[in-house]
Amino acid sequence: MAAYLVRRLFQAIFILLGVSVITFALLYLLPADPVRQIAGRSATAQTVENIRHQLGLDQPFIVQYWRYLTGLVQGDLGRSYLQRSEVSELIAARLPASLLLMAGAIACELAIGLTMGLVAAVRRGTVTDQTLMIASFVGVSAPQFVVGLLLLYFFAVQLGWFPIGGYGTWRHLVLPSVALGILGAGWYSRMMRSSMIDVLRQDYIRTARAKGLARGTVLLRHALPNAILPVIAMIGIDIGLFMSGIVVIESVFGWPGIGQLAWQAIQRVDIPIIMGVTLVSACAIVLGNLLADIVTPFIDPRIRLR
Template sequence: MAVYLLRRLFQAVLILVGVSFVTFALLYLLPADPVRQIAGRTASPQMVENIRTQLGLDQPFLVQYGRYFMGLLQGDLGRSYLQRSEVAELIGARLPASLLLMAAAIGTELVIGVSMGLIAAVRRGSGTDQALMVASFVGVSAPQFVVGLLLLYVFAYQLGWFPIGGYGTWRHLVLPALTLGIIGAGWYSRMMRSSMIDVLRQDYIRTARAKGLGGRTILIRHALPNAILPVIAMIGIDIGLFMSGIVVVEGVFGWPGIGQLAWQAIQRVDLPIIMGVTLVSAVAIVLGNLLADLLAPFVDPRIKLR
């Protein structure tokens, strides 16, 4: 286990270095000029150049990236051009809200998706199966901002069950978590159905039935732990999808997380914040995949970490 963790952590470091380099290069090549955003429209050319020199943006690409990378090694994500605050502090203040939303969304998609997949697999070929698969297809295909606005209109504006936006209580959490969870639930239900159908065909399931075990016992204790393995593997990947989709959802619901912070930074071309959010997202993806790999042996002891 220790050797496996060390190897994965070394791979994670290489991935994060690669992400930082590629992201920095893409932002460097952007046609938008962050100095113009800082200086304002009325600034003179001399003032613009002075600001560019102060920020070190007149240096060659490798010099700029080298300075940024050395700061990363010391835990420094830089300083916001416009907010004049440390990026690490800005992200740290917003991260708990995003993590709360992500955890709620993952729980939502697992409950909905796994349940739909189980029911569809058990009732394969029936009208219920077809209806659930159509619903999952619609969930996967629907844009997040459309789902969010629709939920807001029905449950917040028309029915008044939940607040239109904001943060602070469980009522504020329900609609954004459901918006993020619907798409994942669609994927999970289709994956769970396929995996469960395959497991139910295995010889050990036939043996369990021949021994007289009940259908519910076979399904929950014998089939589910094996059928759910692909779903567990997808959770790590889903964290990356959430970190991209969370920008839209937080904007729609006014959720004060790092997605909203990233969107504001993109509009203002605040490069240090964009870099910081990207790196935090990459760390979340790497840790999510590592966690999924570590959980797999506990679900199925036949799996060995190597």
């Protein structure tokens, strides 16, 4: 286990390095000029050149990247061009809100997705099954901002059950979590359904029934732990999907997380912030996958981490 963790962390370093190179290169090739954004429209050519030199943006790509990397290994994500503060501080201030939103979304995905999948598998071929699968298809295909706006319109504006936006109480959390989680819930329900149908055909389910166990016990104790394994692997991948969803959902609901930070930074070509948020997202994806791999052996004793 310890050897496994060390090896995985080693891999993670290479993944982050790769992500940083690619993102940095893409931003370098971008036609938008960050210096113009900082200097403003009325600045003289001389001012623009001064700022460019100050930020080191007149250096060749390799030099710029090397500077960034040396800062990075010392834990320095750089300074924001426009906000006059450290990127690490900006991210640290907003990360908890985003993590809370993600946790809410995962909870919502699992609760909705697993239940739907389980019910559909048990009622396979019936109207219930078909209805649930159509619903999951809608969940998978609906754009997240549309879902977000619809939820806002009905539950916040019309019914007034939840606040329209903002951050603070659990009521604020509900709608954005659902909006962010509904896509994953659609995927999970389909995955859970097919995995469950497969498991219900296995010999050990027949054994469990032959023991005289109640239907619920057979489903929850014998079938569920086996059927959930592929779903767990999916949660790790899902965290990556969240990162793109978060940018949209946080804007729709005015949620003060790193999604909004990234959105503002992209509009203003604030390269250090974009880099910082990208690296934090990459870390989240790596950690999510690692977590999924670590949890699996606790459910399935046949899997051992090597």
